[in-house]
Amino acid sequence: MKKLLLTITFIYFSLLSFSQSIEFEKDNFPGKKDEMKVARKQLDIGTEFYLQGRKEFDDFKKSYMSEHRYCPVSHYDYQKAGYQNFRDGLSPLLTAQAFNPNNARLNYMLGFISFITDPTTAQTLKYFETAYKLDPLAEPDMAFWLAWSYHLNSRWDDAIKYYQIYLQAGKKNAMETEDVTKKIAECNSGKKYSANPERVFVDNLGSNINSSFPEYGPSISADEETIIFTARRDNSTGAKRDENDNGYYEDVYSSVKLNGKWQPSKQLSKNVNTENHDAAAGLSSDGSKLYVYRHSGKDGGDLYETVLFGADWEPPVHMNKYINTKYHESSVSLSFDGKRLYFVSDKESGLGDRDIYYSDMDVKGEWGVSKNIGPVVNTKYGEEAVFMHPDGVTLFFSSKGFNTMGGYDIFKTTLTNGVWSAPENLGYPINGPDDDVFFVVSGSGSRAYFASSKTGGFGEKDIYKITFLGPEKHPLLNTQDQLMAMAANPVSNLKVENAVEVASAKLTILKGVVTDAKTNQPLEASIDLIDNDKNIVLATFKSNSSSGKYLVTLPSGKNYGIAVKRDGYLFHSENFNIPDNAAFQEFTKDVALKRIEIGSTIVLRNIFFDFDKATIRPESANELERLIKLLNDNPTLKIELGSHTDSKGSDDYNMKLSDSRSKSVVDYLIGKGISTARLVAKGYGETKPIDTNETDDGRQNNRRTEFKILEK
Template identity: 45%
Template sequence: MLRYLYTASFVLLTTLSAAAQNVEFSKDEFKGDKESLKNAQKELKEANSWYETDPPRYEQALPHFLAAQQVNPNNAQLNFRIGHCYLNSTYKAKALPYLQKAYQLDPQVDARIRYMLGRGLHLNARWEEAIAEYKAAQPAAGSKNATAQQNDIRKKIQECEAGLALMKTPTRAFIDNVGTAINTPYPEYGPVITADESVMLFTSRRDGGVGDEKDPFIGGYFEDIWQSVKGKDGQWQAARNLGPTVNTKGHDAVVALSPDGQKLVTYVEDGAGDLHEADLKGSAWSKPGSLGRRVNGGQSHESSAAYAPNGRMLYFVSNGSEESSRGGHDIWRLDVEGKGKAENLGSVINTPYDEDGIFVHPDGKTIYFSSQGHNSMGGYDIFRSEWKNGQWTKPENLGWPINTPDDDVFFVLSASGRHGYFASSRDDSQGSRDIYMITFLGPEKPPVISSEEPLLASRAAPVRQTLLAPAVPIATAQVTILKGTVTDADSKQPIEATIELVDNTLSQTIASFRSNSQSGRYLVSLPSGVNYGIVVRKEGYLFHSENFDLPQGAAYSEVVKDIPLKKLDVGAKVVLNNIFFDFDKATLRKESTAELERLVQLMTTEYPALRIEISGHTDNVGKAEYNKDLSQRRAKAVVDYLTAHGVAAARLTSAGYGDTQPVAPNTSKEGRQLNRRTEFKVVAK
């Protein structure tokens, strides 16, 4: 089949070549239109000055070549150079007709013409025709760099074969422009989102930035970081610039946002390119500071990063440390609270080719990244891998149409797994390129082809194409998003508090966060498979605890929990939601240890004069006398634990109230659950 395609393609091109005639930019060819020739020659001179510089400036050369082509569309070298410029531009797929015409006019126009034709066909997903051209482009034996050229062609053929296979089983998805609140006639790209999709940060080269000046080297405004939030109607609101604390007069690009939106990582072009981090203080971001030598190398290039949901692990992309690298840019992982070196993710993830665009899903176990290796269909493709049984699973290509023959990088996914975000240039874009949202398993829409120009924060440039097909199953994200506000119980004013995430089974604190000092808002990602204790603390207040026991495989959900913290005053009560007893017994379960130790610390270290009452409560199921006795025994069990761990008995009393002090109606399962509780009340301080 491939041999037939090659033969047919060759015959067609040869026939057209014989019919077409190469027209030079000479006086003999333009005897009747000297003015047009003069203008065309001027355009050619300007174009070639950009094209032949080192390095070539394709973007600046292209409009001048196109202007000359309007005068003379039948010059082989001009069509070849236009095609070459397009191959290095936003609109790579546009290269093909110019390269085909160059070959028709002169099959010997350039030694690279068959390879370039292969690239043009490849980028238009014409897989089999591209393979035929690549095979025709094999270098002559003994030619300079023949081995490298052969390896490159072999890789391109493998990409076409992968594309051909992946295109047969496409992923059902549709793509929508996120709208004019975010997108402008200028380029927007690199979106990052909070886990609940309530906040988006992105990079834009629009006017109105901090410097509001244009880059003299590449043209267009300098990059700045912008932010949009979702309104109550679910629509993105008008984007605002993050301001001069984060943005400078030069290029500033965002590469990561923590799931709760309280930290961001920026790319800064200092030296080879480094990563910096900023914190959200109230409504203002701090000045980004370098992530340090454990991430940024002196001569290495760091282009991408992502936070793990617990905030303790940072994943990033770097081409440093040759002795540990798999080749080019690799993905690394760093324990930010430890002192050790960054760890390479290994050969399952990293290939001899470049990796980039790392993103860690809020489920804490799934990563999405882009790679030129694995079974990429061309350039960077987006892959998915999951941490299972102590190792990463084989990366899975997200498939067509999410991936295309060109670079597909910087993909982020909501915690629900429903929406992905990326940047693209499409028919409905506001201008150069816009930010789009992928909705998985959505209704059918017409096929659209899109592309994207190079980003400044990385060499990679996403190009995506949409083609819809029958639905395929997508697993529900196994994560719960807990969010809300922390306030003073009396004044109702938001407060900044520490939020600790505890694994009750292991009695270990696994993460720590802070609510926003101005809004009081917090957001915590809770991957399934853990019995969580949530503890909210602030000096001068009684701690607040919540319990979320999420079995392995629990489906995605969002829980809104507003937390009013009570000041440490006499009479204040706190429910100990992480005290657990065996059914119908007063035996403390081991999952209670972390909460009990918290009480010990409160009584012995933080407030050594505090006196409290521990009380037990039940629902109204069963006999009242029995319920009162059970609640008394449970309260005493807590007191006994505290006295055994250094709290003076004189500071503690226990009481069992049975079902006499309900906090909710006993008419529902949920109400009865709330009534079965252990509390402590401040008696004296």
């Protein structure tokens, strides 16, 4: 430690001996009296604006420290305090600098203004480097801003060096010492993660999504067919600019994917976008519910919910008192079944600046009292941008705490038996020294979407896609694996030693279109998701009233029943028994609902029997209750219950088994009050296959119970 202090002291006083700052004095510019006079006047004008802006900035910092009990961690924490004065002072200061580029304080002021507007640019760093080289004592915090600029440009060792110089050059209060010590730790994390980059490709989503204006806050449906995001474009509703930063007001935009390509993005209608700020805060995994952030000025900012009805979104509804408070609520994520809502708030009961909370839906469909997710996830520095993956157990969020590389980094935590795991940094290049927020992952877990201010983009912020490559593999692969794991160093030539497992992706996506079986017209229908083992309805979804499209996510580890229902039609059922270790899969299942008329037949896919017996298993209860409701709602119906087998076993045995099973179903219905006169039991054995008997899947399809309408 003593050796380090001696080194820092040597560097510091060595730099003092090389101060070369040139002041705006006539003796320094012989023969340029008039030019110097003009430059000096511009310097005075610019300095006045700078000082006014700096006072606003310092007052904001003082207030922030008083409220939070720590220094602003991210440059975004400063909320561009003093921005307007800094902006007004920029032009005259640049005029003065064009005349005299070698004044330390002038370069410092330009560096500071540049830091407020765009801290990661090379120009910001150049101003501070020049100022420090000319006179490191020109401003007492010169080393700090130079260090932070190095930090934001991933020059980790340089940043550490100047943070240490700043830390040793004069007395600091406890919060300032904590801040610099934290930033040094962030640089050490940055060195560690950037030396071992994750295997990913990062691609800009292109001009159909991004523009010369900022785009950020993406949300996607689980199948990656819909993206919703926020943009500040010149065609914003009302075309107004925010006086705080001169940017256009936020609006919400969307795009859909056709043939694997994102289509040109469109503004959502005036149902959603107003003349004020409207930002996308979250999207349900099926793409049918959207959460919007609005700030009315009466509170810290609230959350609203809107539902896609046909081709348009309904007017957003203000969420209840358990979600919205007088404080700032932002960033929403809905569980796969729609029963739990995760969100971010800075209300006073939190553990830190902003915390992640959750609320469960009650039996009336209302959100209940919210609860803090707890200290394993929430830190005193604040969390943001929560996203619960459709697998139901993997939570992604941004945090300024833990082992970040600077500002907000993206972390993940996994829920096991009600306990959250220690958050894991997703590493470089997913995270970097600047703020990394609003990270959403596809249902497959193989891709993610986020916003970043990367060099070479279309605007200040663009939306990017990350493709996770996984560990390196040997050549004996299937085609998809080859595409996902061929490159050894996809991001850079740095050594690759580890691969991130982003999400478990142990889920199945079921999607399709619901139509009328005769007319092929799209239908709005209710879709029940049932846990067959527990005989409970986990969630109810709806197909879109305009397109008939639906999407349901099924986390692995359950025997699911799916029931598609609409008044005037026979219900349609499907069964998905998904093992706990099942990997990601996606099925398209179009459903053609049949009207209630004589001759209509449906398969009851969620009626189960004990092996080789006619005993109805308990998990059949939900399917049978749907059939009972159909018969009670239509009291004149007379139906046939037909049972079928595959071709294994003798013809005589299969006929007897199927006959016994059909009678078991009829007996069950009679026991529930359905008249015997309305029911006919019929065993068909193996005589009416609907699939091949040469495969397991085919035989499973042939083993079925059907009902047919005989009289109406």
